[in-house]
Amino acid sequence: MCGIVGIVGKSPVNQSLFDALTVLQHRGQDAAGIVTSDQGKLYLRKDNGLVRDVFHTRHMRRLTGNSGIGHVRYPTAGSSTSAEAQPLYVNSPYGITLAHNGNLTNSDNLKRDLYSTDRRHLNTNSDSEVLLNVLAHELQILEKNQLSPQDIFKAVREVFKRCKGAYAAVALISGHGLLCFRDPYGIRPAVYGKRETENGTEFMVASESVALDALGYELIDDIGPGHAVFISEDGQLHTEKCIEEDTFAPCIFEHVYLARPDSLIDNVSVYKARLRMGEKLAEKILREWPDHDIDVVIPIPDTSTTSAMQLANELNLKMRHGFIKNRYIGRTFIMPGQQMRKKSVRQKLNAIDLEFGGKNVLLVDDSIVRGTTSGQIIEMAREAGANKVYFASAAPPVRYPNVYGIDMPAADELIAHNRTEEEIGEIIGADKIIYQDVDAMVEAVQEGNPKIKTFDLSVFTGEYVTGDIDMNYLQELEQRRNDMAKSSQETSEIENSAMVMDLHNQ
Numbered sequence: 112m113c114g115i116v117g118i119v120g121k122s123p124v125n126q127s128l129f130d131a132l133t134v135l136q137h138r139g140q141d142a143a144g145i146v147t148s149d150q151g152k153l154y155l156r157k158d159n160g161l162v163r164d165v166f167h168t169r170h171m172r173r174l175t176g177n178s179g180i181g182h183v184r185y186p187t188a189g190s191s192t193s194a195e196a197q198p199l200y201v202n203s204p205y206g207i208t209l210a211h212n213g214n215l216t217n218s219d220n221l222k223r224d225l226y227s228t229d230r231r232h233l234n235t236n237s238d239s240e241v242l243l244n245v246l247a248h249e250l251q252i253l254e255k256n257q258l259s260p261q262d263i264f265k266a267v268r269e270v271f272k273r274c275k276g277a278y279a280a281v282a283l284i285s286g287h288g289l290l291c292f293r294d295p296y297g298i299r300p301a302v303y304g305k306r307e308t309e310n311g312t313e314f315m316v317a318s319e320s321v322a323l324d325a326l327g328y329e330l331i332d333d334i335g336p337g338h339a340v341f342i343s344e345d346g347q348l349h350t351e352k353c354i355e356e357d358t359f360a361p362c363i364f365e366h367v368y369l370a371r372p373d374s375l376i377d378n379v380s381v382y383k384a385r386l387r388m389g390e391k392l393a394e395k396i397l398r399e400w401p402d403h404d405i406d407v408v409i410p411i412p413d414t415s416t417t418s419a420m421q422l423a424n425e426l427n428l429k430m431r432h433g434f435i436k437n438r439y440i441g442r443t444f445i446m447p448g449q450q451m452r453k454k455s456v457r458q459k460l461n462a463i464d465l466e467f468g469g470k471n472v473l474l475v476d477d478s479i480v481r482g483t484t485s486g487q488i489i490e491m492a493r494e495a496g497a498n499k500v501y502f503a504s505a506a507p508p509v510r511y512p513n514v515y516g517i518d519m520p521a522a523d524e525l526i527a528h529n530r531t532e533e534e535i536g537e538i539i540g541a542d543k544i545i546y547q548d549v550d551a552m553v554e555a556v557q558e559g560n561p562k563i564k565t566f567d568l569s570v571f572t573g574e575y576v577t578g579d580i581d582m583n584y585l586q587e588l589e590q591r592r593n594d595m596a597k598s599s600q601e602t603s604e605i606e607n608s609a610m611v612m613d614l615h616n617q
């Protein structure tokens with residue numbers, strides 16, 4: 112769940128892209144990058160690190176031009192070296208750079224075709240480089256010096272036919288303009304908007320509407336599943352549906368955890384969806400445990416706070432901020448290794464003893480994935496003097512790997528895999544555990560936009576909407592990307608990264 116952004120403006124866009132990436136930082140903390148286009152030249156700066164650390168004044172100065180794209184990365188394929196930071200670049204045809212949120216599920220097959228049939232070279236293990244080269248090939252075979260928007264949409268149709276999995280992508284095609292497209296299932300989000308200036312209309316695309324808000328852009332719409340938006344260099348907007356059948360199934364985990372609450376995704380307010388999740392969880396508690404003895408509701412900051420607030424309201428209990436978050440520590444779930452994630456929980460959260468002493472507390476989190484947070488938080492609640500520690504999750508048990516752009520590749524690393532709720536409660540050390548039901552979570556989101564009939568629920572149900580995922584795929588993914596495999600691969604990739612070819616980095 113990386114963050115993507117693109118702007119076609121009427122004045123330099125470097126600062127706006129930087130600001131937008133800062134707003135999207137919660138979608139990826141490993142690397143950041145910006146490419147701008149100025150009079151036929153592309154200027155790139157990307158590296159590992161947070162947005163504020165990657166771009167210094169000297170880099171910003173060199174990112175000239177009135178259009179550009181940006182990316183914040185949370186790796187789900189390849190490695191986390193700076194060579195695989197995005198945007199990625201190919202020089203032919205035209206000069207194209209691309210930034211991608213999601214994960215291709217057929218990148219091995221595509222890689223083979225790109226080498227043997229399309230005669231294209233890939234220099235990294237990134238699936239996003241595969242996506243970029245498929246797009247480049249489909250544009251190349253049109254054999255045109257100047258592409259019309261319809262030519263570009265024709266190439267996108269072919270990309271949709273070839274690329275399986277999840278992708279919301281933004282690409283800058285030198286001498287042409289900015290292209291943004293969302294896979295046929297619309298698994299990962301993307302929106303576009305505009306801003307009027309005295310020099311004319313400026314357009315922006317982004318993973319989440321909150322980036323448009325922060326920059327004073329007005330939301331026009333979500334990019335629909337299998338749709339593409341092209342904004343020419345001179346600022347003309349074109350949109351097109353590039354698939355025949357609509358198979359919309361957006362990722363529900365965006366509403367559970369990934370997105371910011373102040374975003375609107377597919378016309379659903381993430382904030383309201385989380386409030387409804389809290390409401391429904393409270394209904395379940397009242398239904399199944401009417402004589403509960405909870406004294407106080409305590410959220411685990413940040414993401415669960417919205418649901419916890421509504422849950423407490425419905426239970427007619429007080430919600431207290433028993434855990435204080437260190438504002439300088441990022442999200443722990445999207446950190447690269449389990450060791451770092453584990454260590455960060457205690458650095459990030461600290462308990463206020465007086466909210467726990469002698470009380471029966473209900474701790475609320477948005478989700479329990481590896482159990483890293485919940486296990487340690489329960490220990491902290493006990494150390495702070497809690498009498499009973501109950502734990503509620505606003506999402507159902509996360510039991511299956513994700514293959515669509517969230518780095519949960521190994522079933523065995525998920526605490527709920529092959530375990531009952533009681534067993535999970537025991538492992539994390541809770542006196543009782545309460546999970547949301549899948550239907551209730553779906554309703555909580557769907558009530559915001561009843562037109563969405565299906566969601567990607569794969570991490571909860573094991574059903575993969577793209578229909579191309581089998582046991583073999585999941586086993587290979589697990590072997591390639593479990594925590595152990597990643598850490599040994601990282602060491603060798605980092606040693607080699609100095610040798611990786613790249614577009615000149617500003």
Ligand SMILES: O=P(O)(O)OC[C@H]1O[C@H](OP(=O)(O)OP(=O)(O)O)[C@H](O)[C@@H]1O
Binds near residue numbers: 368441444445477
């Ligand atoms: O079971 P786990 O593997 O620990 O994963 C789940 C936890 O990770 C996330 O928090 P995170 O710290 O990433 O971000 P937040 O501050 O937005 O809640 C999520 O909100 C849960 O608290």
Ligand SMILES: NC(=O)CC[C@H](N)C(=O)O
Binds near residue numbers: 188212213516
């Ligand atoms: N989280 C994402 O969207 C990752 C994008 C891409 N698969 C990468 O690893 O860079």
Ligand SMILES: [Mg+2]
Binds near residue numbers: 413415476
């Ligand atoms: Mg959290």
